[in-house]
Structures are given as C-alpha cells and as structure tokens.
Amino acid sequence: MAVEDREPEDPKPGFVTLKVNYSGICGSELSAFVGQNELRKPPSIMGHEFTGKVVKVGSDSDRYLLGKNVAVNPLVTCGKCRYCRTGNRQLCPERKLIGVDYPGGFEEYVNVPDYSCYEIVEKPEGSLAEPLATAFRAVFHAMPEIDDRALIIGAGTIGLLSTKLLETYGTVDRVVVDINDFRLEHALHWGATKVINNKKEKGIPKDFDVVIDAVGTQDTRMMAINSVARGGRIVFVGLHEPQAAVPINYMIRSEIETYGSFCYSDDNFRRSVDLINRGFLDINERWYDIRPLEKGEDSFNEELSPESRYSKIILKP
Ligand SMILES: [Zn+2]
Ligand SMILES: [Zn+2]
Structure with missing residues (x-):
C-alpha cells in the first residue's frame, strides 16, 4: 500500500469531480489488502464508502451539484437491464464498483457518475451511507x-x-x-x-x-x-x-x-442517506476513529487485528 501524488483528471460528461471529505475502510477491503478477495486485485485505489464536495462537473446540466456535499452510491451499472430498470442495480450483470473497478475514495479527488451523488450532511457519519x-x-x-x-x-x-x-x-x-x-x-x-x-x-x-x-x-x-x-x-x-x-x-x-443480501437497491440507499441526514447515526460513542489518509496502511493493519478497538476507521484525505 502506498501514497502517490497524481493530477486529478477532468470529469467526462455525466461525471463530477469530488474533493473527498471522509472515506471509511470496509471489511471487504481488509480481505483485499491481505489478498483474499476474489474481486479485488491490485493495483487499485480502494474506498467505496465516502463523501465529498462537488468541485467540477463534466456536463452543464450537473452545475446544480457544484459545492454540494454528497455521499456516493458506488454501484456503476448499465442503466438498461431489467434489474437497473427496477432500481435493483446491485443485480445488474454489468455491475462495477467505484473503489474496485474504478478509482475510489482513498484519494483527494475522485470522479464519479452524477447519478451516484446524494446530498448529505457534512459529518463523518455521511460516509456511513453505504454500509x-x-x-x-x-x-x-x-x-x-x-x-x-x-x-x-x-x-x-x-x-x-x-x-x-x-x-x-x-x-x-x-x-x-x-x-x-x-x-x-x-x-x-x-x-x-x-x-x-x-x-x-x-x-x-x-x-x-x-x-x-x-x-x-x-x-x-x-x-x-x-x-x-x-x-x-x-x-x-x-x-x-x-x-x-x-x-x-x-x-x-x-x-x-x-x-x-448484497449491497443495496437505489431505494435502500436513498433511505439510508435520509436517515443519516435526520441524525439516525448520531450516537455519543466513539465507535469509529478518523485518521489522515497517510495513516491508511497502519489503519488497515489495525483493523485486521482481533484486538482492534474500533468497528470502523474513516480516512480523511
Ligand atoms: Zn463496503
Ligand atoms: Zn443493468
């Protein structure tokens, strides 16, 4: 695992650039880190539980998103099959995932499809919309x-x-x-x-x-x-x-x-965002910890240990 400097690319039409705010480490990424995940192979930029501020848009029709803080539904799907058309994009045969097949949230800037953005509160809890x-x-x-x-x-x-x-x-x-x-x-x-x-x-x-x-x-x-x-x-x-x-x-x-049960339908995701915006996850207990992105590798190792203190570590680029 390494930290690299890269220039952010301009978003293509239909995509927006986020400045990542919070990005949680998922259990599935821990298994990838130790090489035990069928779907996740290096090299990749992981991170599929994240929020960020929209700083650039690839299409004029997305200008309304500029400056908004959003949670990202990381499913990237065809949009045409019977599953996509019923809101069950998690079942799309062409399903891809931001943070697996596309660069994810463990970086400062990331491009995501406009349809994946849901406006959300600017708290660390926002990055829990996906889980x-x-x-x-x-x-x-x-x-x-x-x-x-x-x-x-x-x-x-x-x-x-x-x-x-x-x-x-x-x-x-x-x-x-x-x-x-x-x-x-x-x-x-x-x-x-x-x-x-x-x-x-x-x-x-x-x-x-x-x-x-x-x-x-x-x-x-x-x-x-x-x-x-x-x-x-x-x-x-x-x-x-x-x-x-x-x-x-x-x-x-x-x-x-x-x-x-795999991932979520669009409706599941929408409701989760709404619950977080209403404070559903605001409990006064430090069950998660927030670290700078540079502490990524240490945090992965810590989460792998059976003694790890936190149920979730959230990285902040
Ligand atoms: Zn996950
Ligand atoms: Zn589909």
Missing part, C-alpha cells in the same frame, strides 16, 4: 416484526448498523456475537440487548426469529442455521469465504428461510 444501505437491505430481507428475537453475528459496521435498524423495527431481543470485546462494547450502544464473545463463551442461544450473518464463514453460517427457530429467517450478508457446506435437508425440514 447503512447494506445493513438496510439485510434487515429488509429479514422482515422483522414487532416482538421478534434477533441474533446478529459480527459486530463490525454492518452488524452494528443492522442491530440499530432491528431495534427501530421493534424487535425485543438483539443478541450480538463477535470475538472482539471492544466491538461488542460498541454493540451495546447500538441497540444490542445482550452481547456474547463466542471465543470465551460456549453455547449461543437458540430459536431466534431472525438471524443476520454479517461475517460469512463456514462457522458463522453454521451458527446462523443452528440458532434460528424453525420457520425462522436467516440473512447471509457477510462474504468472508466463497463457499460453505450447510445441512440442507435439516434446513428444508425446519422450513428455514434464507436470503442472500
């Missing part, structure tokens, strides 16, 4: 009802934000499992009713109406299946390992409903 939208979709698939009991596996950003949303939906129990005590401590500020360090404690409670796996390993996928009630719902959103062996006959006989 909140991901959590929003996971919880949407979980279809929580008032009085449901929920298990959330993983106290990273998606797990924490899902917990907060599940609280809003009126669930009564929200048990969060992780192996990092710092992150579990954060979870208590995000609506967890109980936290479990599954490295230290054995035996996860059972019979949850809803389980969200925000990790995605063989172990956490099995934990989800073993903890959900018969007829309950599991949402798989974590992508840590590409495959897992699951007891499908047991799942069939138990009528366990499972959902894959």
Whole structure:
C-alpha cells in the first residue's frame, strides 16, 4: 500500500469531480489488502464508502451539484437491464464498483457518475451511507416484526448498523456475537440487548426469529442455521469465504428461510442517506476513529487485528 501524488483528471460528461471529505475502510477491503478477495486485485485505489464536495462537473446540466456535499452510491451499472430498470442495480450483470473497478475514495479527488451523488450532511457519519444501505437491505430481507428475537453475528459496521435498524423495527431481543470485546462494547450502544464473545463463551442461544450473518464463514453460517427457530429467517450478508457446506435437508425440514443480501437497491440507499441526514447515526460513542489518509496502511493493519478497538476507521484525505 502506498501514497502517490497524481493530477486529478477532468470529469467526462455525466461525471463530477469530488474533493473527498471522509472515506471509511470496509471489511471487504481488509480481505483485499491481505489478498483474499476474489474481486479485488491490485493495483487499485480502494474506498467505496465516502463523501465529498462537488468541485467540477463534466456536463452543464450537473452545475446544480457544484459545492454540494454528497455521499456516493458506488454501484456503476448499465442503466438498461431489467434489474437497473427496477432500481435493483446491485443485480445488474454489468455491475462495477467505484473503489474496485474504478478509482475510489482513498484519494483527494475522485470522479464519479452524477447519478451516484446524494446530498448529505457534512459529518463523518455521511460516509456511513453505504454500509447503512447494506445493513438496510439485510434487515429488509429479514422482515422483522414487532416482538421478534434477533441474533446478529459480527459486530463490525454492518452488524452494528443492522442491530440499530432491528431495534427501530421493534424487535425485543438483539443478541450480538463477535470475538472482539471492544466491538461488542460498541454493540451495546447500538441497540444490542445482550452481547456474547463466542471465543470465551460456549453455547449461543437458540430459536431466534431472525438471524443476520454479517461475517460469512463456514462457522458463522453454521451458527446462523443452528440458532434460528424453525420457520425462522436467516440473512447471509457477510462474504468472508466463497463457499460453505450447510445441512440442507435439516434446513428444508425446519422450513428455514434464507436470503442472500448484497449491497443495496437505489431505494435502500436513498433511505439510508435520509436517515443519516435526520441524525439516525448520531450516537455519543466513539465507535469509529478518523485518521489522515497517510495513516491508511497502519489503519488497515489495525483493523485486521482481533484486538482492534474500533468497528470502523474513516480516512480523511
Ligand atoms: Zn463496503
Ligand atoms: Zn443493468
């Protein structure tokens, strides 16, 4: 990982140039950093959770965006297929991602399509629009009802934000499992009713109406299946390992409903931006930390450690 000086390019028609304000480090980027990600290969400028100020536009029709602080929906899609036309751009066969296929937010200036910009508050929380939208979709698939009991596996950003949303939906129990005590401590500020360090404690409670796996390993996928009630719902959103062996006959006989949840629809993203603008994420606890961009490599290494203190590190160019 290196910091380079580069001249910003002028935006093409339909694109705008942002001066990046805040850019969060995502778990998927940590796996890329250690070379365990199928989609992310170096060299690249990562960063897909960011906000910035529009400083240049490629088309006159985008002049209204100049000077606005915006969050970026990093999905770049064809705009023509059946998925794009129903607002489900995350399913577009031509789907590309800013920060993976295009240069991302870990730089001072970045060009993004005009349609990806959503006006947002100038707070660090703005850079959480993308992970909140991901959590929003996971919880949407979980279809929580008032009085449901929920298990959330993983106290990273998606797990924490899902917990907060599940609280809003009126669930009564929200048990969060992780192996990092710092992150579990954060979870208590995000609506967890109980936290479990599954490295230290054995035996996860059972019979949850809803389980969200925000990790995605063989172990956490099995934990989800073993903890959900018969007829309950599991949402798989974590992508840590590409495959897992699951007891499908047991799942069939138990009528366990499972959902894959990936990124967000346009509607999920829009609602997440609106929630942030309304202060939904303003909690008085330092669960994230802000660092200068030059501290990028250190911050990646820190986030990889099981002892890492913060659920999120946000870089500021
Ligand atoms: Zn991400
Ligand atoms: Zn498409």
